Amino acid sequence: MxxxxxxxxxxxxxxxxxxxxxxxxxxxxxxxxxxxxxxxxxxxxxxxxxxxxxxxxxxxxxxxxxxxxxxxILERQLPTASQDAITRDNVLTQVDTSVFYRITEPEKTVYRIRDVDSAISTTVAGIVRAEIGKMDLDEVQANRSALITTIKANVEDAVDNWGIEVTRAEILDVNLDAATRAAMMQQLNAERARRAQVTEAEGKKRAVELAADAELYASEQTAKARRVLAEAEAYATQVVAQAINENGLEAAQYQIALKQVEALGGMAAGDGNQTVIVPAEALAAFGDAFRLLRGRG
Known part of the structure; x- marks a missing residue:
């Protein structure tokens, strides 16, 4: 026991x-x-x-x-959302957006919001409509980067009490209805035609300007040649005048006789058989010219 x-x-x-x-x-x-x-x-x-x-x-x-x-606490991406928005110039657009976020304060997220993804999507849709409504369609297309920055800042302010950090917001596409796209295409074609006409007109204008410049250049060159010729003739006249001044009348008679002999030689040197008829007075003048030439020789 x-x-x-x-x-x-x-x-x-x-x-x-x-x-x-x-x-x-x-x-x-x-x-x-x-x-x-x-x-x-x-x-x-x-x-x-x-x-x-x-x-x-x-x-x-x-x-x-x-x-x-x-x-x-990993970064999350909301599913791509599409929402209709009307621009300031009354164009209906369909905007595709995507938002990335992460939870930084879980105690706020779990006790202040039930469905985080749905709440952020609704907030983004409202902000996108409000911001696009302040802009014309051309501004939306041209300033997409600035629009994204504004949307991201506004979403961050809206979800701050939920313990969420919005890391990135993207506008993936801005779609237009068929009628608006057709009107924009017509406008684009008209603008292309206008630019082509302007380019053609500018080309013709440039051609006329070049032709005028060429004519002006030719005129300037002709005037320059004439001026040179006139200067040469003036110089020759000055030389003859100086010779007359220095040697008297005999020098002038010598020059005249020389020109007469050169002219007669030119007439005789022509093609074919030439018959040169010289008046008696001219023969007397030629005789004087020959005497002067012999005297010079």
Whole structure:
């Protein structure tokens, strides 16, 4: 009996020890929480927010605290959304947008908004309509980068109380209805035709200007040649006058006689058989010229 009682006592002590060990393991397991790098965990105590656990090993009070929400802090992309918007010049457009965001304060996100994606999409749609309504269609197409910046800033202000950071906003496309596209195409074709006509007119104008410049240049060159010829003749006259002044009338008669002989030689050197009829008075003059030439020789 004593031996059996000893065995029973040992078993009871070991069982109590085992139960205590199991309880300790359970407490440690419930108290130690390992949070992944891409998550944050929201802890509640009796239904109220207790704290937010960051990545790594964390401790909570077992059986009192519990992890109520596991929130991913990775960047998220909303599905591409399309919304109708009317520009300031009354053109109906369909704008495709996409927004990237991440949760920075999970305690705000889980307790202030139920459906984050839907709330952000609705906010973006309203802001896009409001901003495009302030601009003409041409401004929307030309200033898309500035429009994206404005939309992103406005969305950030709107979702700030939700513990969300908007990392990027994009306008993927701005679509127009068929009638507007047809009207814009007609306008584009008309503008191309106008530019072609302007280019052709400018080409013709340039051709006329070049022709006028060529004529002016030719006139200038002709005038320059005439001026040179006149200067040469003036110089020759000056030389003859100087010779007459220095040598008297004899020099002038010599020059005249020389010209007469050159003219007669030119007439005789023509093609074919020429008959040159010279008046008697001219013969007398030629005789004088020959005498002067012989005298010079």
């Amino acid at each position: 004593d031996f059996e009682n000893l065995i029973v006592g040992l078993l009871e002590n070991n069982l109590a020890f085992l139960l205590l060990a199991v309880l300790i393991v359970i407490v440690i397991f419930r108290a130690v929480k390992i949070v992944p790098q891409s998550e944050q965990h929201v802890v509640e105590r009796f239904g109220r927010l207790r704290k937010v656990l960051g990545p790594g090993i964390n401790m909570i009070v077992p059986f009192i605290d519990r992890i109520a929400h596991r929130v991913s």
